[in-house]
Amino acid sequence: MKNFNSILYQILGNRIKTRREELNMNQIELGEKANIGRTSISNIEQGRQKPPLSVIYKICHELEIDVRTILPTHLEIEHEITHIKDNSPLKKFYDMYNLDEKTQKDIDDLFKNNENDI
Secondary structure: OOOHHHHHHHHHHHHHHHHHHHOOOOHHHHHHHHOOOHHHHHHHHHOOOOOOHHHHHHHHHHOOOOHHHOOOOHHHHHHHHHHHHHOOHHHHHHHHOOOOHHHHHHHHHHHHHHHHHO
């Protein structure tokens, strides 16, 4: 199950990729301009790498945008979390058995606590 941070970086990466493509720039070009490897650019765009703020600023500078234009709001991230939960197999399970919110939260917490063990 995706958490707040993973969704934050996924949205951030998607926005970086979209802007890069708008400028008809490939990952190698962006990487060279920002002094970052192409693999790192790819991982950032996929949300797999969580770059420090200084790197995000460098990337935004090379993409000729203000960092605020690619950062999602808290509400956008929460909306995405809700969307994922509403379409998850667990949601269907909860609905099928008409589980109360506390039981749902307990199950969610159980999965969240064991997520790193998988």
